[in-house]
Structures are given as C-alpha cells and as structure tokens.
Amino acid sequence: MAIGVLLKQVPDTTAKIGVSEGRVDETAVSKWSMSPYDEYALESALRLKEAGGEDVVAITCGPTRAAKMLTDAAAVGVDSLLHVLVDDLSALDSTQVQSILAAALGRADCDVVFCGKQAADTNAGSTGPGVALLLGASCVSHVSEVSPDGGGYLALRASTGGDERVQVSAPCIFAFDKGDEELRRPNVRGIMMAKKKAIETISPSDLGVSLDNSRVTVVSHTPPPEKPPGQKFEGAESVATVVGKLRDEANVI
Amino acid sequence: MDVTVIADSTADGLNPVTAQLVGAASSIGGTTTVLCPGGVGSSQASAISGVAKVISVEGDCFGTFEGGAWANALNSLATGELILAAASPRGRDIAASLAAIRKIPVIQDVTGLEAGMVVTRPIYSGKAIETSNVSTPCVITLRANAFDDAPEGGSADVGTVNQSADVGLAVKEALAKASERLDVTEADIIISGGRGMGDPSNFSHLNEVADIIGAAVGASRAAVDTWDEIPHSMQVGQTGKTVTPSLYIAVGISGAIQHLAGMKTSKYIVAINKDPDAPIFGVADYGIVATWEDALPVLKSELAKL
C-alpha cells in the first residue's frame, strides 16, 4: 500500500490568462505551477509518511509539461512518480478525469489519498469526492491537518458550524484546504536526486480507461467582463458621499 | 424538464441560495422537486414559488456530513435530468458525489444557465469565463447571488422519505467557531481588513461596522498569516474563500491578484486605502483614499444614520 497524492499543474496564480480566438491561450502562460491547495496536500502526505506511513506516490494526469511538477514533488521527498499523459485535459469531462485518476491510484496501490479541495484552473472541487466514490473510499473535504490515529486517521476539517476533528479509516481521500503547516522547500541535494528520479509515463488506455466523447463541449472562453471605471475620492470626508451613493446609486445598503 | 434541487441548509434552516436554485430552474422551464437532506427546511422550501414538490429526506446518515454518504442517500430520489445544488462547500461535495454515482458530468460554480444546457462559469479564479454545452442528465452547482431568488408564495406538498447510507467518518471533536459572526460565504455584505489594519485588535473597528449593517468580516491572506487572532476561515481569495456579495468593503488591502480572485465579482466594491496607487482601486466602484483610522469613524457614524 502507498499514500497517493494527486497533483495538478496549473498556470501560476500570478500568470495572466489571455484569450485568443475564443479559447484560453495556454501557450501564452508565462509560468506553470503546482495548484496551490495541492501543495498543502503534498506537505501533509509527506508528514504522514514521516509519522510512520507508507511511501508517497505523486500522480498527475496532463500534458508533457506536467512532468516538471512531478520532479518538483520528488525534490521535496516524494518516492515515486506516475504521469498519465493526456495532451488536452480541457477536452475531458469530470467523469473522464476521475476515471483516469481512480485507475491510476488503483495501479499505484494507494489506500490513502491526498488532493486539493479545488484546482486553481477549474476551481471545481469535484475530483476528491468523485474519485472517492469510484474507489469506494470516504472523502473528507476542506481538510487542513491529518494525523495517524490508531489504525485510522484524524483530520481537521472546516464545517458550517466551525472546525471539526473527524476520524476516518482507509480507504479514504483528504481534499485539502490551505493548511497551517509551513510548506517545505527543496534543498540542493533533493533537487539533484529528483532529476534522476524516474517518472513512469503511461496512457489512459494503459490503465484500461477508454475515453469516449466528452459530454461537456466548450463553446467559448471569453475575458471577464470589464467593469466600468470606478469613482475615486480623496479623504475621509468623502466617506459620507460614498455612503450616500451606496444607498441611492447602488441600492446595496 | 424535471429538475431536482438539493436544498442548501445549515442546522438553522435553508440558506437563501436555495430560492435562487429554484429561480434558476424555473427560468429554464423546469418542473422542480426540492430534496431537503436531513429534513431541514422542508416547510420553508414548500413556500418557495415554483416548487412542484418537496421531499424531506430523513435518516441517521444526515447526522454527520459526508458528501458521498449524503449523495448515496439522495441518489434514488434525485431523478431529474438536471440536478441543481449550491456551489457551497457541502453542495459541491454532494454534487460531485452524485455525479460520480450516476456517471454523469458535474459542472461547478455556474453563474449563468440557459435552456439547452448552455452554462457559463468563471475559470482560473475569474480570469476567464467559460461557456459550455452539457448533455443531460448532469449535475450543476450554482454560485450564490448569481441568480435571482424565486419569490415566496408557493405551497408545494411535502413528502417524507427515510433513507440510509454508510457513513465512513465520525466527528470526534467540534472546535468552537472562531466567531459567532456570519461566514463570509453566506453574507450579502462583507467588510474585510488587510495588513494595513496594523494590528489584529483593530479588527474590532471592522466588527463594529459589520454589526451596524449586518455584514460578515473577512481578511486578506497577509492578515491571516501575520496574526494568529485572524483565522483562515476569514480569508478571501485564491487560497481562501470566493465571495460574491452585493457589497464588499476592502480596508487596508492592497488588492493583490490572489485577493482579487476571491472577490472581484462582488456586485459593488468599496476600497479604503491610504495609497492612491493601490491596485485595489482598479476594481473598486467607490475608492476612498484615506487611512482607516480617519475613514472608519466616519463610516460608522454615516451608517448609523441610515
């Protein structure tokens, strides 16, 4: 058995997103990074290993460029790397992505899985709960901390009434929120070792997943609507004017 | 088209977004059945105009939240060609789980829905908008405040069904909520503070404003990371919460791109910042160049006059 961590490579949060001919222009993205919540998922997976857990397997599904992110994960201590090569992720619907990741987790023999609560590109939050369903696992979402507890795990999760500590046993998936732990940074030795670390690269069909037609067709991407330029006022006295406008122009108070 | 709406609720009853789900269903000519997990809010739901039927779904499994278990319990009743839920944390979990059980696609956080299942939603944290066509059956979650409420005035029949499902997790400890305040994702007005507040104790000024207008209090990541007193649950932005209130007031927040990602689609934005070049002014409908020390007392007294 192993600890699985699902990592997605996305445009860095500082990167501009341009649209050309009705599609987001990925070639114009200046920097690709690991999706922010996945970084916390990875950190927590490594801590679980250090607390006496199994080896950590990082899995991504995506194009060739995503291999770099797996190498980055190896540099901070991931034991093995699995890359399911798919050139255009945006052509897949949620069920297809989930089938691929569930099959990959099965192949890597993972019974405890860490992922992000939502990816920075899709902003969806579908993958953790969906993959859990396919694997017959429990999914705990909005988790910020995981620790071993007897034969199972204790997870701190955000809930409608405040935070809760919940107990769960494998098979289970933790969909991570921002955690409180400091993220580890790679050292030189880690980076050197990672360069030599093999990435197992396979296709969806190697996993026995056949990709039929997606049931979601993207019609177009557009830039967000431009807001009309705002009004700017100098000095605290102007607060009264703004309050008047909020009441009379905007009707929001 | 038959639409199943999964009611969004807390222990206290329905969240306002439930009426928006019904409104969206009606706008595309749907015949709407509302499922109330745990039976919460069923009489409230039956009073929403446009609801054909309410099913109060009861069972032990609703005692603890687990998206997969709740979806399993709701599944046999969620027979609509379109299943609508709120893009709230729980709503998204239930929606994704239901879609996985039924092997149908799920689209989260939709802000526009037209007949023929043409949906629009922000992607890349609002840096682009995606329009897509989804085949039915499918599950869609809607962003709060992006759709008009269905009015009150309905009187749908309420049925009760008992369901069971295996729950794989158990709550061992409930930690006190950081504050008794409204959560930012539930609020129609939010006032947020950033590092410019100088000290966490100064958030009391934001609380006072919030009390006058019934707002929630939010924070930037710099505030959350710098001060232990400001919990992550208050954070708005890329790695915090995404909010779409009618009014967002940013105080001492510079307007970094990751903060904007979480609040840019608010209907109206007010910024109070001492730096006239702060990027937050680029998205503000009403910008006030002033220190919070000067501006907040005036804000308090002006709001109190309303």
Ligand SMILES: Cc1cc2nc3c(=O)[nH]c(=O)nc-3n(C[C@H](O)[C@H](O)[C@H](O)COP(=O)(O)OP(=O)(O)OC[C@H]3O[C@@H](n4cnc5c(N)ncnc54)[C@H](O)[C@@H]3O)c2cc1C
């Ligand atoms: C991957 C990633 C994810 C991130 N996610 C988030 C996120 O979810 N949310 C988020 O907010 N940030 C996020 N950030 C951080 C973001 O980049 C900024 O660092 C952060 O938003 C800055 O917070 P701030 O505006 O409070 O602080 P600062 O940038 O320090 O700005 C403080 C502002 O207060 C003003 N000010 C100072 N004194 C006063 C005064 N007396 N009166 C009025 N104004 C005053 C200053 O002019 C300044 O504009 C993320 C960063 C990364 C890399």
Ligand SMILES: Nc1ncnc2c1ncn2[C@@H]1O[C@H](COP(=O)(O)O)[C@@H](O)[C@H]1O
């Ligand atoms: N293509 C992918 N490869 C690896 N992990 C993924 C992929 N898509 C989603 N995930 C994981 O699932 C999380 C939620 O994604 P999403 O459902 O798209 O918001 C991400 O933060 C990742 O941890």
